[in-house]
Amino acid sequence: MQGKVVFVNERLTGGGSERVMSILATEYVKLGIDTSMILLNEDIRTYDVPSEVRIIESYCPMKKKYICWHVKRIISLRKAIKESGADTIISFIWNTNLKVMLASLGLKKKIIISERADPAVYYNKKSFQFANKILFPNAEAIVFQTEEAMKYYTRKKQQKQVVISNPIPNNLPVYSGERDKRIVAVGRLTEQKNYKMLFDAFSQFYDNHRDYILEVYGQGPDLQKLKEYVIDLKLESVIVFKGYVSDLKQQIVSAGIYVNCSYYEGISNAMLEALAMGIPTVCTDCPVGGARLVIDSGENGILIPVNDQVALVKALFRIADNPELAKDMSEKAKFILDKYSAEHIAHEWMVLCG
Structure with missing residues (x-):
């Protein structure tokens, strides 16, 4: 270049x-x-x-x-x-x-x-x-x-x-132990991310999995509205708004499940990084098709239809109740780093720039 x-x-x-x-x-x-x-x-x-x-x-x-x-x-x-x-x-x-x-x-x-x-x-x-x-x-x-x-x-x-896909940074933390009973979501607190469906699904899931919590990382204009929604569900003790944290990857690397419920996305960076860190991942198969480029549903993660609460609840149960499946998904997901490394994607951009 x-x-x-x-x-x-x-x-x-x-x-x-x-x-x-x-x-x-x-x-x-x-x-x-x-x-x-x-x-x-x-x-x-x-x-x-x-x-x-x-x-x-x-x-x-x-x-x-x-x-x-x-x-x-x-x-x-x-x-x-x-x-x-x-x-x-x-x-x-x-x-x-x-x-x-x-x-x-x-x-x-x-x-x-x-x-x-x-x-x-x-x-x-x-x-x-x-x-x-x-x-x-x-x-x-x-x-x-x-x-x-x-x-x-x-x-x-x-x-x-x-x-050209999004790049995955090279400094991701590595985790190999037993995963926490934590579901994590990362993104701006806006309507696009469909957090209300996630909270409703977690409410159903929590009825049978009382040892799990849900952590939401990010900031945005809907913060207060979403906090009030969680209070109405009487889940404020187990749905935690973490805000922006500078060490996000270190905080979520040991999580049991990562969830993205967006109505639409390009390719979610948080999703890519969750997969690369081996966090069992559930993501909506939303426009413009970024998630389906990297997730082979049932193999290295799970895709669900947009705004389908029933499918999300089933996916959460499937991962939480099948530790061997979750472990297998985790190991397969890590291979995306080979294809979407920062060096590889930067090279594609430089070739384009000439």
Whole structure:
């Protein structure tokens, strides 16, 4: 890969795209590539990056005049791109991609944009339709997590559109003892993650497995609402909200079951890392198909239909009541690290960048 690279994202806080960006930047620095990051929102940084990564802040406080505020954000981003001196821009998430395409007009940069979620959620938005038809086709390449996501995007003949999975970091802890009677869930506390179904399913499961607890790791706007829901279920002593923790992997590595109940996802980083650590995993087979790429249901994990509480309860019983099956799933799941290692995925990105 030739020249300098700059990553652009809204923030460096607790999200999947931010996690991928931090891992890729770390791998780029290891290879001696001049690497910068532009962050568009002021927020607490929960992901570490090497000191060699230059952080450029492009914050614009919200203004009452909404259109003027967006124009100022584009101007600020353009200045940040120039300041980075980068030859290649790598941008994450569709609305950030839109800003990057506008801010880079006439700058003669190689631009690679990346779709990180389910485009069906915002496909009918006028801003996405405009970007998809007018702006995104002018990017050098678009990176998707699944083939399913790619179908929503317009394409010019000369444009590269490729599928690249999320990377799994190399510093995952190892655990080989008897697993705890803990179910863990990791992610932002939002409606997308369907925590209420998880709590309802755990309530049924707990009736027959009183030695288990459920731990929820993450922050988000629905925290208070979800806490009240747990109180209504009278399960506040066994469903624990852990918030953000800096040593997440160390805290969950010995868990008995990992659960992801999302309505939609790209490829969940937490799911990938849970599998790689050998935590028996239950995940919804949700759009845009990321989970089914890595989970062979019944072999290295269990897939369930979206919003299917009955299937989730059955999956929890199946793992908890069959320790040999759980152990076998655990051992098979660890092999995904060979395919999705940080070095391997970073190499795919570098080949794309040229």
